[in-house]
Amino acid sequence: MRGVVLYAPGDVRVEEVADPRITAPTDAIIRLSASCVCGSDLWPFRGVDSVEQPMPMGHEYVGIVEEVGSEVKNVKPGQFVVGSFVASDGTCEICRSGYPSSCVHRVFMNEVGTQSERALIPYADGTLVATPGMPDAELIPSLLAASDVLGTGWFGAVAAQAGPGKTVAVVGDGAVGLLAVLAAKQLGAERVIAMSRHERRQKLAREFGATDIVTERGDDGVAQVKELTGGMGAHSVVEAVGTQESMQQAIRAARAGGHVGFVGVTHDVALSGEELFFAQVSLLGGPAPVRRFLPELIELIWDRKIDPGKVFDLTLPLEQAAEAYRAMDERRAVKALLRV
Amino acid sequence: MRGVVLYAPGDVRVEEVADPRITAPTDAIIRLSASCVCGSDLWPFRGVDSVEQPMPMGHEYVGIVEEVGSEVKNVKPGQFVVGSFVASDGTCEICRSGYPSSCVHRVFMNEVGTQSERALIPYADGTLVATPGMPDAELIPSLLAASDVLGTGWFGAVAAQAGPGKTVAVVGDGAVGLLAVLAAKQLGAERVIAMSRHERRQKLAREFGATDIVTERGDDGVAQVKELTGGMGAHSVVEAVGTQESMQQAIRAARAGGHVGFVGVTHDVALSGEELFFAQVSLLGGPAPVRRFLPELIELIWDRKIDPGKVFDLTLPLEQAAEAYRAMDERRAVKALLRV
Structure with a gap:
C-alpha cells in the first residue's frame, strides 16, 4: 500500500510500505477514508525532534474496519470508526479513571503511522468508536478532527x-x-x-x-x-x-x-x-485522553452541532503529502487533510 | 513590647520592638497566647533567603483581640482568635473563589511579624476567626497549628x-x-x-x-x-x-x-x-488558603477530633527564640512553640 515516510527533516516521501497484518487478537485493520497532518508532525519535519531512521508518519485517522482479531468485540468489519491518536486497552485502572492516553498498554499511533491507505489499530476495542452509520462525505473532516485536534x-x-x-x-x-x-x-x-x-x-x-x-x-x-x-x-x-x-x-x-x-x-x-x-x-x-471524549464529540458532529472540520483549509491527495507538510510548516495552511 | 528579630543568618535576637498601632479602620491588634517557628523561617535563618536588614519574624499566631479599627465587625476585643499566615480582605473575587492567600490585598504576616507579645492584623474581618469561647490551655497548640502548618x-x-x-x-x-x-x-x-x-x-x-x-x-x-x-x-x-x-x-x-x-x-x-x-x-x-479551612479546622480541634498540636515537640519562652530556631535547624525538634 502507499504510505507517508519521513526520511529526514524536510524530506517527506510517499512510497510503497508493508501492508498491515493482524498479529494480536485485539488488533483491527482499517481502510482510511482520510488522514491529515498534525502540528506535532512538524516537530520532526523541522528537525526539532531528531529523525534517526525513516519514520512512518501520521496518527489521526477515520475509516472503515476491514478486519478484526479474534478478541475484538466492539467494532466489526464494515463499520465506520473514529479512533484516538493513542491506542489504549480501555480496561486498565488508568483508562477507567479517564486517562486512556496514559494507558499502561498505550501505543502512540505515530509509531504505527496513519498517513497511509490502511492502518493497524492495536487494542481496537479500547481505541475505536463506531459512528451511528456511514457518514456523509461532508462529515468526514469533522470526524477526522475528533481523532486528535478536536x-x-x-x-x-x-x-x-x-x-x-x-x-x-x-x-x-x-x-x-x-x-x-x-x-x-x-x-x-x-x-x-x-x-x-x-x-x-x-x-x-x-x-x-x-x-x-x-x-x-x-x-x-x-x-x-x-x-x-x-x-x-x-x-x-x-x-x-x-x-x-x-x-x-x-x-x-x-x-x-x-x-x-x-x-x-x-x-x-x-x-x-x-x-x-x-x-x-x-x-x-499531556497527551489528550481523546477516547474519553469521542462518544460525545461524535454525537455533536453527527447532529451537526459543531463543525470542527473547518480547520482543514487545504485538501490534497495522499500522494502530495510533502506539499501538505510544507504548507503547514510555512503557515500557508492551518491544517491539511489528505484524501486517501 | 518584646519581639523576635533576625539580624543575619543564624543571628536571632529577642528585643524591644515598637508596639503595634492601628492605622487602618480594618486593622486589629491581638495579644498573642502563643507563637511558633515555621520551617519557612529557616530559609532566611539558614541564609538561603537573603537578609538585607533586621527582619521581624513569625507569621503564625493565636491570641486575644485587644483593639479593633472602626470598620471591623466580625471580631471584637476579648475574643480568642485564630488567623491565617496571610491576611486577606475576604471580599475580593479571588478570596470569594476560595484563594484568600492570593487576595488582591494580601499581606504576608511575616512582613508584620508575630513572634512577639502583640501583633497587628490587617484586614481583621477577612483574616481572623473567633473560637466558640476561651480555649482550654491544652487546645492552644492545636489552634496555633491551624494558623499555618495544619x-x-x-x-x-x-x-x-x-x-x-x-x-x-x-x-x-x-x-x-x-x-x-x-x-x-x-x-x-x-x-x-x-x-x-x-x-x-x-x-x-x-x-x-x-x-x-x-x-x-x-x-x-x-x-x-x-x-x-x-x-x-x-x-x-x-x-x-x-x-x-x-x-x-x-x-x-x-x-x-x-x-x-x-x-x-x-x-x-x-x-x-x-x-x-x-x-x-x-x-x-502555593501559599495555602488557610482562611478557607479555618472554620472547619477550628471545629475539629474544638471537638477534640484532631490533635495537630502534637507536632510541637519543644516549648520555650519567647525570650529563648534563638534556641528554638537552632533546634529546628538541627532537626532536634519538629516544631517549636514559643510561650508569650
Whole structure:
C-alpha cells in the first residue's frame, strides 16, 4: 500500500510500505477514508525532534474496519470508526479513571503511522468508536478532527475547567487552539479570548465562539488578558503551542485559583517552581485522553452541532503529502487533510 | 513590647520592638497566647533567603483581640482568635473563589511579624476567626497549628484531591508533611504513605493516620510507592519540602491522572515541561488558603477530633527564640512553640 515516510527533516516521501497484518487478537485493520497532518508532525519535519531512521508518519485517522482479531468485540468489519491518536486497552485502572492516553498498554499511533491507505489499530476495542452509520462525505473532516485536534483542544478546555461563568483564554491559533475555542464555547464559557495575530485564524476563532481577540504575545498579551478581566486574569487558560514562551504566557494569563490546560507538546520548557507556587494556578496537560471524549464529540458532529472540520483549509491527495507538510510548516495552511 | 528579630543568618535576637498601632479602620491588634517557628523561617535563618536588614519574624499566631479599627465587625476585643499566615480582605473575587492567600490585598504576616507579645492584623474581618469561647490551655497548640502548618498540610491534601478510595503519598516529614498525613486521613483517604527516614517522625505519622512508611528518597522512594500501588503510583501526592528533588519525587510518585499538591515553599526548582506533559498529573500549590479551612479546622480541634498540636515537640519562652530556631535547624525538634 502507499504510505507517508519521513526520511529526514524536510524530506517527506510517499512510497510503497508493508501492508498491515493482524498479529494480536485485539488488533483491527482499517481502510482510511482520510488522514491529515498534525502540528506535532512538524516537530520532526523541522528537525526539532531528531529523525534517526525513516519514520512512518501520521496518527489521526477515520475509516472503515476491514478486519478484526479474534478478541475484538466492539467494532466489526464494515463499520465506520473514529479512533484516538493513542491506542489504549480501555480496561486498565488508568483508562477507567479517564486517562486512556496514559494507558499502561498505550501505543502512540505515530509509531504505527496513519498517513497511509490502511492502518493497524492495536487494542481496537479500547481505541475505536463506531459512528451511528456511514457518514456523509461532508462529515468526514469533522470526524477526522475528533481523532486528535478536536479531542486535544477539548481536553485543553476541560483541563482548564472551562465552563459556565468562566473567562477562557487560548494561547495558540493552530488547529488545536482554534478547536479549544470551540470546546470552551461548547462547555458553556461566558467569554473566550483567542490570542492570535493572524487575520484568517482570528476569523475562524470568531466563528468557533471567540468573544475577544488579543493580538499581543508574551507579557504584553498577558497584560491585555488582565485588562479584559478586571486585572485578575482568566479563570481558564488553554496552552496549545508547547514552547517556553507560550507556557509562561498561559500561566501568567491565569488568575490565582485558575486552571491551565496545556496540550501543546512541550519542547525545551522549564517551569520555575517559584513562579508556579506564587501563581497558584492548577496545571494539567499531556497527551489528550481523546477516547474519553469521542462518544460525545461524535454525537455533536453527527447532529451537526459543531463543525470542527473547518480547520482543514487545504485538501490534497495522499500522494502530495510533502506539499501538505510544507504548507503547514510555512503557515500557508492551518491544517491539511489528505484524501486517501 | 518584646519581639523576635533576625539580624543575619543564624543571628536571632529577642528585643524591644515598637508596639503595634492601628492605622487602618480594618486593622486589629491581638495579644498573642502563643507563637511558633515555621520551617519557612529557616530559609532566611539558614541564609538561603537573603537578609538585607533586621527582619521581624513569625507569621503564625493565636491570641486575644485587644483593639479593633472602626470598620471591623466580625471580631471584637476579648475574643480568642485564630488567623491565617496571610491576611486577606475576604471580599475580593479571588478570596470569594476560595484563594484568600492570593487576595488582591494580601499581606504576608511575616512582613508584620508575630513572634512577639502583640501583633497587628490587617484586614481583621477577612483574616481572623473567633473560637466558640476561651480555649482550654491544652487546645492552644492545636489552634496555633491551624494558623499555618495544619492549614498548609490540609491544603496540600485538598490540592492533591485526597479522599475516599484514594492512596495518598506525602513527601516530607516536617510539621507540614505530618499534618498533611492527618489531613489525608481526615479527608477519608484509604491509604496514606508517609515518606520519612526519621523514627520519631514516622511514629507521629502513624499516630496521624499513616498506613505505610517509605524510608527511601528520590527515585528509590518513587519505586517503593509504585510497588505499594500496583505499579501505578499514588492517586494523590503532597509535596511539603520545596526542593528540586522533592518536587520531582512527588510528580514521579503520582499516577497518570493523579494530583500533586505542593506546599513546600519552592526554592530553585525548575520543572521539566516534557516530564510534566507525559506524567499527566495535575499540579496545584502555593501559599495555602488557610482562611478557607479555618472554620472547619477550628471545629475539629474544638471537638477534640484532631490533635495537630502534637507536632510541637519543644516549648520555650519567647525570650529563648534563638534556641528554638537552632533546634529546628538541627532537626532536634519538629516544631517549636514559643510561650508569650
